[in-house]
Amino acid sequence: MNEEYQELDLVELLRGVVSNWWLILLFMIIAAGSSYYATKTYVVPIYKAESTLFIGKENNVLSGISLGDFQLDSKLVIDYRELIKTRLVTEEVISDLELKSTRNEVISNLRINIITESRFMNVTYQDPIPERATQIVNRFSQVLVEKAETIVGVNNIQIVDYAITPTTPISPNPIMNAMIAAMVGAMVAMGIILLKMAMNNTIKDESSVEKEFGIPVLGVIPKFKGEGRTS
Template sequence: MEEISIKELFLILGKRKRLIILITIISILASGIVSLFILSPKYETFTTLMVGKPKDYGNNDSQMDYNDVLLNQKLVTTYGQIVKSRAVTDEVIKNLDLDLTIKEFGEKVNVNLVNDTEIIKIEVIDEDPKMAMAISNETATVFMEKVKEIMKVENIQVIDRAQEPEEPIKPRPKLNMAIAGVLGLMISIFLVFILEYLDNTIKTPDDVEYHLGLPIIGTIPKMDN
């Protein structure tokens, strides 16, 4: 098997550097055009709630001990499921007059449970920043009403109400273009080595000895006119 030195690798890359640069630039430009002019911007906002325990759980003392905190943290998972339930989503869609199915609504709304806390974060992603804010706040309001009915929870507090986002979270043109540039560079280098492998022409005196098994008697240098 023919061995190729590092020097020869760089010579191969240098010989086809225009192809490498061209593919890399095309990749970056294509990514920039798609990110800026084709993909729709997505905006994200969130509402955070702190939810306590139901009336009938544990003791009713005004002082909250460590066991109460652990109980509330376990109940947060239940509250997260209530946020995504049809009882909540149907009412939010109706109140805001949204032209969305339950599935489409679920794709926009995400419920995150902050680890080791009693906090629920209702995150909403939408192409309209004002609509994202409205859905997040309305979902929190409806959830607070439903959880009082279902779980008999009274101690629910809104920590942060959703605000209208100013900047989209995606697409990220700079990041996309950087990734496209790296991928374009890798693909172009791979393509260069494929082309070099498929090229069976004789280019150097060493190629003559290797492919034809003939000794080199002399060479004729290329001279400028």
């Protein structure tokens, strides 16, 4: 047997894939449907609530803002980002809202984002229950404002936007998961098709004989319609 025949040529592979398009489509539909159903049924959705704070001059100061004030406030933004994650703030939030989560669990779902080259700060919290996410992030913002004057010694932070209850989860994305599953299903189906073709050693036509044995075909005996066995 010629070693060259062991390798399937590209045209033959493409023909095999195209002729079995229905199998690929079937695997894609099954994979996508299963993924979508599993995501919607078994994966817990996560919601994100967000509040916005501004760090500026103290409330009782009415003069204009100097460059020094801006630089000081920019540094305080970093201080406030660390202050909101301290035990002093987090434990008060947990106690006020009677949360059953530990401090580490609460911190892991809390995010503080400082907007570049500004004195605005976004506080976000992720939770399976949208109402709870809203309560927690708003309480964190309130406690931060209360503790800022006590700890830092200035009263220059205020809540610009309180968080509102989110209605759309940030994860999971069932449509995206279904699309990924469909692509995986297509690859699995093509793998099965190619494996089946590679394991098929039957002689299909005269060109296969030439590849298999390396000899030319001198003639082909045709099969006539209606031809049957004779006793």
